Amino acid sequence: MNKTYDAIVIGGGVNGGAIAFNLAKRGMKVLLLEKDRLASKASGAAAGMLAAQAELDGEGAFFQLARISRGMFSNLADELKMNSGIDIELVNKGVLRLSLTDWEQQEHRRIIEVHKQNGELAELLTGEEAREREAALSCEVMGAMYLEKDGQVAAPQLTLGFLRSASALGSEIKEYVEVHSFYFSNGKITGVSTNEGDFMSANVVVTGGAWSEKLLRKTGLQLETYPVKGECFSVLAESPLLTSTIFSHSCYLVPKKGGRIIVGATVIPHTFNQQVTVEGISLLMENAKKLVPSIVQAEWEGAWTGIRPQTADGLPYLGEHPEYKGLFIATGHYRNGILLSPITGEVMADLVEGKTPSIDISAFRVDRSIKKLIQ
Amino acid sequence: MNKTYDAIVIGGGVNGGAIAFNLAKRGMKVLLLEKDRLASKASGAAAGMLAAQAELDGEGAFFQLARISRGMFSNLADELKMNSGIDIELVNKGVLRLSLTDWEQQEHRRIIEVHKQNGELAELLTGEEAREREAALSCEVMGAMYLEKDGQVAAPQLTLGFLRSASALGSEIKEYVEVHSFYFSNGKITGVSTNEGDFMSANVVVTGGAWSEKLLRKTGLQLETYPVKGECFSVLAESPLLTSTIFSHSCYLVPKKGGRIIVGATVIPHTFNQQVTVEGISLLMENAKKLVPSIVQAEWEGAWTGIRPQTADGLPYLGEHPEYKGLFIATGHYRNGILLSPITGEVMADLVEGKTPSIDISAFRVDRSIKKLIQ
Amino acid sequence: MNKTYDAIVIGGGVNGGAIAFNLAKRGMKVLLLEKDRLASKASGAAAGMLAAQAELDGEGAFFQLARISRGMFSNLADELKMNSGIDIELVNKGVLRLSLTDWEQQEHRRIIEVHKQNGELAELLTGEEAREREAALSCEVMGAMYLEKDGQVAAPQLTLGFLRSASALGSEIKEYVEVHSFYFSNGKITGVSTNEGDFMSANVVVTGGAWSEKLLRKTGLQLETYPVKGECFSVLAESPLLTSTIFSHSCYLVPKKGGRIIVGATVIPHTFNQQVTVEGISLLMENAKKLVPSIVQAEWEGAWTGIRPQTADGLPYLGEHPEYKGLFIATGHYRNGILLSPITGEVMADLVEGKTPSIDISAFRVDRSIKKLIQ
Amino acid sequence: MNKTYDAIVIGGGVNGGAIAFNLAKRGMKVLLLEKDRLASKASGAAAGMLAAQAELDGEGAFFQLARISRGMFSNLADELKMNSGIDIELVNKGVLRLSLTDWEQQEHRRIIEVHKQNGELAELLTGEEAREREAALSCEVMGAMYLEKDGQVAAPQLTLGFLRSASALGSEIKEYVEVHSFYFSNGKITGVSTNEGDFMSANVVVTGGAWSEKLLRKTGLQLETYPVKGECFSVLAESPLLTSTIFSHSCYLVPKKGGRIIVGATVIPHTFNQQVTVEGISLLMENAKKLVPSIVQAEWEGAWTGIRPQTADGLPYLGEHPEYKGLFIATGHYRNGILLSPITGEVMADLVEGKTPSIDISAFRVDRSIKKLIQ
Structure with a gap:
């Protein structure tokens, strides 16, 4: 007899963890399956920026989703600490999006207008004002957009916080279990076949990051997604170099606790190769030195990569499988997986429960590209 | 010209960090020197128990010191988080000191009486009551003493929390700087000579753990201390095995966030050798299995050692050098360095400032053994 | 246009490496695909025993295969060193298979007879004679079978030696490339589909260890194999404890260069979980201490696992796919992957070239279990 | 009773190992003391170049020493393999010293003349000839000096090879034992005091690298040495990028087995700080890219530092203490510690035995700077 669960979540990253945690809070018996180690892919590699305004242009459904999600972190931090003992290291000290050219400063003016029309905080700074806030910034910085509400968390801690909290609420979490295929009956999902046997459930959520597409091909669905490698490195500064997160078109610097700074990230599409290259580090170093020259004195800590799932239209997939009831999909978060996890x-927990989510997620439905093809 | 400081602290462990932090809070310009990496010796190796009542018998100056220090952690956690962003992972879920024999249960009865006379909380549990609290305990456990006020922190986080907070308050912290000798003038300390040159101060605090004795021999002082190696290992349990810290005469198990459990520690006196031996792990494993049999299913994470400074009479040294003014000593904390750091x-900051500490520390004065010799 | 190769080898372990190396030596343009890192699974985890006589009973096709393979290591060591600079650390100091009971000593007598009838060297030793050879052996050792021709290599070095030699001879080796499915045409293989696109060849060899079965299911073939987890640990002895490899029914100890000893291995069938458990280490330690008591003084180095492919009848699969021409299979080597790699x-290179191998491999044909079902 | 030895060697690096090995071969009972882990400082960090001709200008006592030492590696490789099983990975494929300017090419012509007058092989190559040998070289390379007899070894393997061979010949080797002071009697050394007690011998060799000076100050001797930090990094190339070692004034690239390349080294004088900085890596990367542009595609492996002992006149110290008989000193090898170890x-073994070394080492005597001061 195979074990039966209220829901099975496939993927031990930040979104798998968030979904399992939400389902567990609603009283469901959840099984989460991870083919490797928990938090071992993009979620463990992320720098953890909550850059709703710095990354996104302030309009449309995607920005709304990001904005709402960003607002959920404060309560979430307490909730995960209480359930798992894990501090997600939420920092609410804003993001400084730098401009190094007139054109960028112009662009910032435009974006700030959009943000203000949407009721969001956004402040234009001159180079000097930016350096007053962050003395380490290069004199080449011409100006900045200060986004007070953006911030950052420790991505691996957030991921483990979700997962361990789900576990504390009774979820079962299994590492090294790979889903090979799905079981269906009458157009409904009934379970999964894995390298450790079968597990049955009428609700299955695929949230396997860049590996989701391969899995879903077994259901006849071809998601329009592709992997994008990102390389990062971290350094240790003796005294804290930065307070806010620094964001530019060429790289970002995220100041972590204890003088640690994460510098990211390269963008290498269409590969699952997890190697850090000399080219990637060299590029990031040169870019970071342009923004924060004194980073050269910091101690080198290490480098790593993450493989992030991007989609053809840049929007994540959040919805039910177009053919099979009970099979849900949450992937394609690209660089925003941490931000969007709450x-x-x-x-996704709403969808599993059969409830209509409180926000409109139709822009993220799974069959949107298929529809486009038809029209 | 050599740089001059209000105080120099020698040793980048938990007590060096605590002293630097306290001095920095009082407005002093502090230099902290560490011969290796910060938190790389006993402070980084400790399991982080705050076992004032579980380790100490409830009477005398040492227990008073421990009790007061334990009470300081709650405020300290907030203070260090605010200054450094570091969460020290304080857990206030008590310590269960187990008895496996009649004799131990008898001993617990006696200790509980002492604790109660001192106004401390301490509860005697039967084996069944202990297993009600902690279902993972072996049926061989005959009883337990529950010490509600004892608890635990993450020792490396506490150490870095102190150090980074001191740094945030303006202290200079240098790694890989080894003090070779001291400078004196008219019976007063004036500075130190190191592998990176001289640094001058009228106040120097030696808090080099097991390495303090060697350093102080250069001042003609022979502390009665010796190193005691302790081996530990850690495991990861899928679902949390334990809530409280488990303490017994043979080993302890400290449940950390995210399902991690630290098991410690062997006691190997008179060696600075930092190797983990098969014997040490084997002994700890067998002892831990006797207390918590299901630990066998947990995942092995790793093993490490710390070299702790023990003294001839078991009490730490906290005081001024008997001959040289301005040279202070804080060492000999043995297994209680984390607990006693606040x-x-x-x-020590009081002593450096020339104030009389609010509690009587005469039992810990540096010349106590010398005096004994004289009498 | 997809690239075309003379042969594609799937799997970056020791046997994939050996096949690629042999094909490259024969002038073929080879592509080797590994879904993770090279040598990251069982091949990198193995202790490297060449225990043809110690593990196998001396009769049948399997023993013949092992015996011939063992004899190839001496030349191979030179060949790989020359091509790749890698020393495979071949040690020809025999294996001592210990007996701790009368029954085992009796069994050894029987096996020695078989070996001698087959012209193999095998010597029966008393406990004292065994301790004369290896002074560290416990006095509980009643006797031993000394197998002079058995030996050991460094398994990760052997694996990388094959792979880097293949590379030096022009093979392309790609990490993080996972084969999703195969292309066939008229009953012949034509290529593979991967996460990095398609690669075409009329010859594909699947040598994916425990992951081969999953891959081959996509061809309609259900191999009768299952994964078997093995846990190992290693220690460092100050002065070399052992000269020969020590083998017993409960564990083995393989002395590596520089005082290092690998102790292995547990046998946990039917799991892909790569976690080391407390139970596994505890069991191996207790067993090793029984054989070599002074191992307790050695320094702990670390622990790891490998997932080995076992088959229903205990024999490896070496042959062509029963339905598709050009698709070859080499898996199921279980604990003998290192030994059998030459x-x-x-x-396998013979099969790819269409030659009849010089030794009879019909016992290992892929369709043997299917035939059994029919009869 | 303290243990007595024929000789005590202080320092577990490559020269300590070499001395212990030579003394052990001559039948002495040797004790080697290392304050940390074996091979954990400069010897473990070195890239392993045997660049007698590429680093030194071809004249004088120092070059003679280097040349003779280089010639000893071939036999040594066999000897250490036999005694310890360790392959030192000796590569005899020459060093290419590159010129990127006319001036450098001119300088090479001059050096080649000197080498030829000394009977050494040295060949001047044009840029094109250099690229014929090493296709990966940049088109900015104007020419090169090819030094056929120079080569390289694996420095950590060489160090451990010496140490484990000494051990196999009966030497005792102790890690984590720090010498605090020396015992003398009638102008002769009699032993050492350490953190693990006293050890007695009439012969003590100090070979503590950059830490020797501090130790010898306790004997009233002030060596004119200073520490020089060097940072390195390593990469993994899929197919071997280089055959020979590449040397230039700005960096060197040493191709190791299996596609690994070590790039070194920065030169940061007067510090014991072992941190790798962003500046160091950035500088090395830019320099390496200028010489071998395709290194950008290689995989990043890691970075580390070594602290090397340099002397005021650039020559090592090899000799007896000017005041105390039986106390010998071998330090100040700077970037040539690996090369000079044989x-x-x-x-040093000759000196300990009271023999006159077969080569004149008077240029390296310990009292040479003192003499200079007098004249």
Whole structure:
């Protein structure tokens, strides 16, 4: 007899964790399956920026999703600490998006207008004002957009916080279990076949990051996603170099606790290769030195990569499989997986429960590209 | 010209950090020198128990010191988080000191009486009551003493929390700087000579753990201390095995966030050898299995050692050098370095400032053994 | 246009490496695909025993295969060193298979007879004679079978030696490339589909260890194999404890260069979970202490696992797919993957070239279990 | 009763190992003391170049020492393999010293003349000839000096090879034992005091690298040495990028087995700080890219530092203490510690035995700077 669960979540990253945690809070008996180690892919590699305004242009459904999700972190931090003892290291000290050219400063003016029309905080700074906030910034910085509400968390801690909290609420979490295929009956999902046997459930959520597409091909669905490698490195500064997160078009610097700074990230599409290259580090170093020259004195700590799932239209997939009832999909978060995890956990739990999510997620439905092809 | 400081602290462990932090809070310009990496010796190796009542018998100056220090952690956690962003992972879920024999249960009865006379909480549990609290305990456990006020922290986080907070308050912290000798003038300390040159100060605090004795021999002082190696290992349990810290005469198990459990520690006196031996792990494993049989299913994480400074009479040294003014000593904390760090930081800062500490520390004065010799 | 190769080898372990190396030596343009890192699974985890006589009972096709393969290591060591600079650390100091009971000593007598009838060297030793050879052996050792021709290599070095030699001879080796499915045409293989696109060849060899079965299911073939986890640990002895490899029914100890000893291995069938458990280490330690008591003084180095492919009848699969021409299979080597890699490389290269291997491998044909079902 | 030895060697690096090995070969009972882990400082960090001709200008006592030492590696490789099983990975494929300017090419012409007058092989190559040998070289390379007899070894393997061979010949080797002071009697050394007690011998060799000076100050001797930090990094190339070692004034690239390349080294004088900085890596990367552009595609492996002992006049110290009989000193090898270890081992063993070394080492005597001061 195979074990039966209220829901099975496939993927031990931040969104899998968020979904399992939300389902567990609603009283469901959840099984989460991870083919490797928990938090071992993009979620463990992320720098943890909550850059709703710095990364996104302030309009449309995607920005709304990001904005709402960003607002959920404060309560979430307490909730995960209480359930798992894990501190997600939420920092609410804003993001400084730098401009090094007139054109970028112009662009910032435009974006700030959009943000203000949407009721969001955004402040234009001159280079000097930026350096007053962050003395380490290069004199080449011409100006900045200060986004007070953006911030950052420790991505591996957030991921483990979700997962361990789900576990504390009774979820079963299995590492090294790979789903090979799905079981269906009458157009409904009934379970999964894995390298450790079969597990049955009428609700299965695929949230396997860049590996989701391969898995879903077994259901006849061809998601329009592709992997994008990102390389990062970290350094240790003796005294804290930065307070806010620094964001530019060429790289970002995220100041962590204890003088640690994460510098990211390269963008190498269409590969699952997890190697850090000399080219990647060299590029990031040169870019970071342009923004924060004194980073050269910091101690080198290490480098790593993450493989992030990007989609053809840049929007994540959040919805049900177009053919099979009970099979849900949450992937394609690209560089925003950490930021979007709280809202992803909530809306996917709504879908599993058969509830209509409180926010409109139709822009993220799974069959959107298929529809485009038809029209 | 050599740089001059209000105080120099020698040793980048938990007590060096605590002292630097307290001095920095009082407005002093502090230099902290560490011969290796910060938190790389006993402070980084400790399991982080705050076992004032579980380790100490409830009477005398040492227990008073421990009790007061334990009470300081709650505020300290907030203070260090605010200054450094570091969460020290304070857990206030008590310590269960187990008895496996009649004799131990008898001993617990006696200790509980002492604790109660001192106004401390201590509860005697039967084996069944202990297993009600902690279902993972072996049926061989005959009983337990529950010490509600004892607890635990993450020792490396506490150490870095102190150090990074000191740094945030303006202290200079240098790694890989080894003090070779001291400078004196008219019976007063004036500075130190190191592998990176000289640094001058009228106040120097030696808090080099097991390495303090060697350093102080250069001042003509022969502390009665010796190194005691302790081996530990850690495991990862899928679902949390334990809530409280488990303490017995043969080993302890400290449940950390995320399902991690630290098991410690062997006691190998008179060696600075930092190797983990098969014997040490084997012994700890067998002892831990006797207390918590299901630990066998946990995942092995790793093993390490710390070299702790023990003294001839078991009490730490907290005081001024008997011959040289301005040279202070804080060492000999043995297994209680983490627990005693808040009070150590405070009283040593008092001594450096020329204030009388609010608690009587005469039992820990540096010349106590010398005096004994004279009498 | 997809790239075309003379042969594609799937799997970056020791047998994939051996096959690629042999094909490259024969002038073929080879592509080797590994879904993770090279040598990251069982091949990198193995202790490297060449225990043809110690593990196998001396009769049948399997023993013949092992015996021939063992004899190939001496030349191979030179060949790989020359091509790749890698020393495979071949040690020809025999294996001592210990007996701790009368029954085992009796069994050894029987096996020695078989070996001698087959012209193999095998010597029966008393406990004292065994301790004369290896002074560290416990006085509980009643006797031993000394197998002079058995030996050991460094398994990760052997694996990388094959792979880097293949590379030096022009093979392309790609990490992080996972084969999703195969292309066939008219009953012949034509290529593979991967996460990095398609690669075409009329010859594909699947040598994916425990992961081969999953891959081959996509061809309609259900191999009768299952994964078997093995846990190992290693220690460092100050002065060399052992000269020969020590083998017993409960564990083995393989002395590596520089005082290092690998102790292995547990046998946990039917799991892909790569976690080391407390139970596994505890069991191996207790067993090793029984054989070599002074191992307790050695320094702990670390622990790891490998997932080995076992088959229903205990024999490896070496042959062509029963339905698709050009699709070859080499898996199921279980605990003998290192030992069998030289001969596996040779016979599989023969098959790819359409030659009849010089030794009879019909016992290992892929369709043997299917035939059994029919009869 | 303290243990007595024929000789005590202080320092577990390559020269300590070489000396212990040579003394052990001559039948002495040797004790080697290392304050940390074996091979954990400069010897473990070195890239392993045997660049007698590429680093040194071809004249004088120092070059003679280097040349003779280089010639000893071939036999040594066999000897250490036999005694310890360790392959030192000796590569005899020459060093290419590159010129990127006319001036450098001119300088090479001059050096080649000197080498030829000394009977050494040295060949001047044009840029094109250099690229014929090493296709990966940049088109900016104007020319090169090819030094056929120079080569390289694996420095950590060489160090452990010496140490484990000494051990196999009966030497005792103790890690984590720090010498605090020396015992003398009638102008002769009699032993050492350490953190693990006293050890007695009439012969003590100090070979503590950059830490020797501090130790010898306790004997009233002030060596004119200073520490020089060097940072390195390593990469993994899929197919071997280089055959020979590449040397230039700005960096060197040493191709190791299996596609690994070590790039070194920065030169940061007067510090014991072992941190790798962003500046160091950035500088090395930019320099390496100028010489071998395709290194950008290689995989990043890691970075580390070594602290090397340099002397005021650039020559090592090899000799007896000017005041105390039986106290010998071998330090100040700077960037040539690996290269000079075979001859250092031999001449120091001669000195300990009271023999006159076969080569004139008077240029390296310990009291040379004192003499200079007098004249």
